[in-house]
Amino acid sequence: MAADSTRTQTESRIERLLQKDWTPYLIFALPLLFLVLFLFWPLATTVLRALSGPGFDIDLGNLSLENFNRFVTSPMYQRSLRNSFVVSVSSVVFASLIGLPMGYFVARVKMPFKNLFLSIGILPIIMPSFIGAFSWVILLGRQGIIRHFLNQIFMPFGIVIPSIYGLWGIIFAMSLTYFPFVFLLSYGAFSAANPMLEEAAMMMGARRPRIMRTITLPLVIPSLGAGAILVFIRSMGNYGIPAILGGDQYVLPTLTYFRVTGFWDLNSAAAIAMVSVAITGAALLLQKYVISRREYETVSSSRSEQHLHTHWLARLIAVAYCTLVLIVAMLPNITIIIMSFFEQWRGLFPTGFTLENYLRIPRMVSSEIFNSLFLSITASFITAVLGCMVAYITERRRPKGAVILDLAVMAPFILPGIVVSVALLSAFSGDTVLPLGGTFMIILIAFVVRRTPYVFRSVVASLTQLDETLEESSMIMGANWLYTFRRVTLPLIMSGIIAGTILTFATLLQELSTTILLYSARTRTVPVRIFSAVQDGYFGQGAALSVMLLVTVFIVVYAMNRMLGRSISSSFKLG
Amino acid sequence: MSLSMTYEGVEKVFDPEGRNPVRALNSVSFTIEPGELFCLLGPSGCGKTTLLRCTAGLESITGGKIYYGERDVTTIPPFRRNIGMVFQSFALYPHMSVYENVAYGMRVRKVPEETIRTKVTEIMDLVGLPDVLKRNPSPTALSGGQKQRVAVARALVYDPEILLLDEPLANLDAKLRRRMRAEIRRIQKVTGITTIFVTHDQEEAMAIGDRLAVLRDGNVEQLGSSGELYHEPQNAFVANFIGKMNFFHGNVASAAGANRESPVRIGNELEIRPHSERIKLEGPLSPGQDVLVGARPENLSITNVSSAAGEAGGSGGGIVGRVNVIQNLGQITRYEVVVDDAYAIDALEVDMYAPVDGVTEGDEVAVQVNGEKALLFAPETVADTVAEEEEVS
Numbered sequence: 022m023a024a025d026s027t028r029t030q031t032e033s034r035i036e037r038l039l040q041k042d043w044t045p046y047l048i049f050a051l052p053l054l055f056l057v058l059f060l061f062w063p064l065a066t067t068v069l070r071a072l073s074g075p076g077f078d079i080d081l082g083n084l085s086l087e088n089f090n091r092f093v094t095s096p097m098y099q100r101s102l103r104n105s106f107v108v109s110v111s112s113v114v115f116a117s118l119i120g121l122p123m124g125y126f127v128a129r130v131k132m133p134f135k136n137l138f139l140s141i142g143i144l145p146i147i148m149p150s151f152i153g154a155f156s157w158v159i160l161l162g163r164q165g166i167i168r169h170f171l172n173q174i175f176m177p178f179g180i181v182i183p184s185i186y187g188l189w190g191i192i193f194a195m196s197l198t199y200f201p202f203v204f205l206l207s208y209g210a211f212s213a214a215n216p217m218l219e220e221a222a223m224m225m226g227a228r229r230p231r232i233m234r235t236i237t238l239p240l241v242i243p244s245l246g247a248g249a250i251l252v253f254i255r256s257m258g259n260y261g262i263p264a265i266l267g268g269d270q271y272v273l274p275t276l277t278y279f280r281v282t283g284f285w286d287l288n289s290a291a292a293i294a295m296v297s298v299a300i301t302g303a304a305l306l307l308q309k310y311v312i313s314r315r316e317y318e319t320v321s322s323s324r325s326e327q328h329l330h331t332h333w334l335a336r337l338i339a340v341a342y343c344t345l346v347l348i349v350a351m352l353p354n355i356t357i358i359i360m361s362f363f364e365q366w367r368g369l370f371p372t373g374f375t376l377e378n379y380l381r382i383p384r385m386v387s388s389e390i391f392n393s394l395f396l397s398i399t400a401s402f403i404t405a406v407l408g409c410m411v412a413y414i415t416e417r418r419r420p421k422g423a424v425i426l427d428l429a430v431m432a433p434f435i436l437p438g439i440v441v442s443v444a445l446l447s448a449f450s451g452d453t454v455l456p457l458g459g460t461f462m463i464i465l466i467a468f469v470v471r472r473t474p475y476v477f478r479s480v481v482a483s484l485t486q487l488d489e490t491l492e493e494s495s496m497i498m499g500a501n502w503l504y505t506f507r508r509v510t511l512p513l514i515m516s517g518i519i520a521g522t523i524l525t526f527a528t529l530l531q532e533l534s535t536t537i538l539l540y541s542a543r544t545r546t547v548p549v550r551i552f553s554a555v556q557d558g559y560f561g562q563g564a565a566l567s568v569m570l571l572v573t574v575f576i577v578v579y580a581m582n583r584m585l586g587r588s589i590s591s592s593f594k595l596g
Numbered sequence: 597m598s599l600s601m602t603y604e605g606v607e608k609v610f611d612p613e614g615r616n617p618v619r620a621l622n623s624v625s626f627t628i629e630p631g632e633l634f635c636l637l638g639p640s641g642c643g644k645t646t647l648l649r650c651t652a653g654l655e656s657i658t659g660g661k662i663y664y665g666e667r668d669v670t671t672i673p674p675f676r677r678n679i680g681m682v683f684q685s686f687a688l689y690p691h692m693s694v695y696e697n698v699a700y701g702m703r704v705r706k707v708p709e710e711t712i713r714t715k716v717t718e719i720m721d722l723v724g725l726p727d728v729l730k731r732n733p734s735p736t737a738l739s740g741g742q743k744q745r746v747a748v749a750r751a752l753v754y755d756p757e758i759l760l761l762d763e764p765l766a767n768l769d770a771k772l773r774r775r776m777r778a779e780i781r782r783i784q785k786v787t788g789i790t791t792i793f794v795t796h797d798q799e800e801a802m803a804i805g806d807r808l809a810v811l812r813d814g815n816v817e818q819l820g821s822s823g824e825l826y827h828e829p830q831n832a833f834v835a836n837f838i839g840k841m842n843f844f845h846g847n848v849a850s851a852a853g854a855n856r857e858s859p860v861r862i863g864n865e866l867e868i869r870p871h872s873e874r875i876k877l878e879g880p881l882s883p884g885q886d887v888l889v890g891a892r893p894e895n896l897s898i899t900n901v902s903s904a905a906g907e908a909g910g911s912g913g914g915i916v917g918r919v920n921v922i923q924n925l926g927q928i929t930r931y932e933v934v935v936d937d938a939y940a941i942d943a944l945e946v947d948m949y950a951p952v953d954g955v956t957e958g959d960e961v962a963v964q965v966n967g968e969k970a971l972l973f974a975p976e977t978v979a980d981t982v983a984e985e986e987e988v989s
Contacts, residue, residue, distance in 0.1 A: 493681075493683070497675070499705055500675055501673075501675050
């Protein structure tokens with residue numbers, strides 16, 4: 022009897038397994054495999070290398086903290102670490118000082134061109150940051166035109182404007198690149214805050230400054246925190262700006278690069294990479310801790326309108342401020358465009374008008390253009406598929422390990438590009454099971470690992486808005502998982518996928534910090550070429566290539582937003 | 597040919613291996629007859645929607661079996677069950693036209709285009725939307741009632757064996773809800789499909805269902821027709837959930853007679869003698885035992901205290917209370933009377949066919965109970981169910 026019942030139990034269990042629709046599980050195994058192979062394994066080897074002593078060999082029998090020890094013994098390591106801190110924290114401070122008032126003005130002051138400010142405000146983070154750094158060299162470098170001009174005025178008074186090279190230059194360029202994060206997030210918070218909260222304070226007799234201090238600003242702190250952490254992470258991982266403007270000042274990404282290319286000392290590069298990941302991770306935790314105690318429901322349920330400041334002085338200040346910030350932020354792009362038509366720009370005006378910079382492009386960099394397009398398109402496509410899959414699993418299936426998958430796919434958010442490169446080099450360069458050093462493959466993998474989170478987030482956002490009963494009703498009507506996904510889920514989340522993918526494409530086209538360690542003569546991309554042109558002093562050629570890149574990126578992002586009927590500033594959440 | 601539906605000891609535990617498993621269904625067993633319109637009724641969180649989702653196969657069950665007719669479908673995934681379902685949100689596809697929405701189930705089944713066209717036209721006629729099909733807009737352009745009809749059409753068009761309706765009227769306004777429930781009953785009777793209708797609205801359930809099951813905490817409390825549930829509730833919970841019930845604290849006065857009938861006292865003022873069929877307690881009644889006396893508003897009456905004292909006098913006078921609110925509802929006049937906590941659980945609701953002379957709000961009145969129609973229940977807490985009944989999800 023007992024044996025009989027156990028047999029029927031096993032039978033019914035087998036029956037249950039056979040009845041189940043296994044297609045989703047088979048399909049979902051793919052991203053997991055990818056993540057294990059190209060994220061977990063490289064990160065594991067990075068850790069092993071970091072603990073293996075300087076050089077290139079992994080010595081499991083002799084693990085030590087020697088690589089980390091250098092942060093105590095070597096002055097160069099110490100200075101880089103300190104510089105990274107100073108740069109990132111200062112960038113956060115200055116980006117907030119620039120972005121917060123701008124967010125307030127655009128949200129709360131009655132002023133013209135609001136949409137224009139919002140659209141242009143996004144550009145600095147969509148445009149390649151190393152190109153911005155490059156044009157600051159033109160403007161404020163040793164021979165920089167603005168510097169030259171200002172020095173002529175101030176020299177008689179004994180004031181000399183320093184050149185842009187050095188820490189302050191890096192901070193300056195980074196703040197102007199990343200302030201849109203603060204601007205757009207605080208703009209969102211300022212315009213979504215329930216105006217009745219401020220009105221209530223007014224009823225209770227509070228004056229404007231007090232309301233600002235006790236009601237308005239505290240309410241935007243969560244958004245400000247979110248913006249600040251984005252600025253911090255980006256500044257920490259940015260390679261292009263300190264590489265161009267750093268002079269003799271190193272930060273962690275440039276130090277990493279230096280260890281790898283200068284000494285082929287992958288193991289200590291791994292240690293530096295780990296330190297920078299630890300810092301960003303700690304910053305993220307700190308932000309979570311600070312913000313979690315200040316989560317407010319800032320979105321108002323009633324649709325009462327914000328009271329906009331209408332006083333002419335307020336409007337004047339607001340418009341003047343926003344215009345000034347945007348002009349300064351857009352100055353690099355304008356400079357680059359002018360520069361691209363001239364041979365030299367050493368005085369107040371550029372000299373030697375020419376189209377040669379552009380005419381040379383097809384001859385000199387056709388293979389780079391091909392590489393950039395090939396890598397970006399392929400990687401975007403893979404990213405779309407992968408990000409879509411993982412988003413679907415974690416959002417809809419919620420298997421037991423979904424949290425790990427979720428974390429894994431979000432991890433690259435805090436991994437700077439150069440860290441991903443170091444990890445991939447650790448695992449796949451030289452004499453390994455899967456030697457990928459110098460191939461297109463390794464760049465592709467780096468791109469995909471780094472950009473999947475963006476598509477992932479975009480798709481998760483669409484999925485959470487998609488009523489689950491739409492899929493359930495399809496199942497009820499007799500469709501299996503694949504049919505349901507094809508006919509119901511996919512069409513409805515398509516715009517999220519497209520938005521995420523196109524933005525991925527636009528950012529990959531300008532990717533430098535990942536590629537810089539991974540490229541070989543065969544796989545060089547356009548940004549790498551611009552970078553080396555700038556370093557070698559071929560400003561005209563670099564500028565022409567930059568303009569080409571800027572225009573392409575702008576057209577892609579603009580076309581996508583037009584196509585999906587969204588405002589251009591909505592894309593910053595992904596970029 | 598419509599099918600019966602059988603639940604056999606169905607259990608559902610959410611998160612069984614987790615730290616706090618939630619028992620949503622507790623050994624549910626009953627049978628729904630072929631062609632029946634069956635209502636699952638209960639307050640939110642009672643397990644009615646879980647039972648429906650388990651019936652559909654959207655949730656797996658952790659114990660027991662579910663049969664469609666003779667077929668055990670316990671382990672069969674929803675898409676192999678041949679059922680139709682209408683969701684509370686309607687779940688119409690915004691990226692497809694109305695026609696494509698309705699045709700979806702048949703496209704899945706690879707039905708030839710010809711047949712799809714005739715069947716879609718037929719079903720849209722049945723649900724009363726032949727004109728919508730001519731314009732064939734996106735379902736987002738439809739009104740609530742139209743969406744509802746399209747959802748019903750979409751669930752019925754491919755001739756499913758069972759139709760499941762998950763609070764299908766909850767998203768409609770009150771007036772439309774009344775009309776649509778009659779519509780759903782009409783369509784169900786035309787097609788003769790075995791149907792399960794989930795709702796938390798007792799009025800809706802009583803109006804639409806051939807039979808109802810009242811659920812609480814994953815248990816079926818009672819199963820029967822609207823009339824049975826209203827007139828013969830098995831316990832205080834059902835009594836309170838179906839229609840309005842006044843509850844008194846009663847006490848068995850003396851030993852029961854041959855057919856369990858025994859006098860029950862409410863305080864010192866009232867003594868009633870409920871019919872033996874209306875005693876819903878287990879076992880014999882012993883003197884001094886506490887019971888819960890239930891009486892519908894129409895089985896209570898009030899008299900003016902001053903006149904009552906003059907005419908009847910003594911113990912027949914009833915429980916004295918104060919009139920809180922008087923609502924004239926046309927056919928009846930409803931008195932809300934506050935009495936001492938020692939007598940009743942809550943304020944009493946008394947329905948009189950004519951206003952009582954000389955009684956205004958704030959007056960003292962005496963409340964009498966029609967002992968014949970009163971019910972006896974085991975004491976339990978019933979107050980919270982009143983609040984949940986009001987809840988609209």
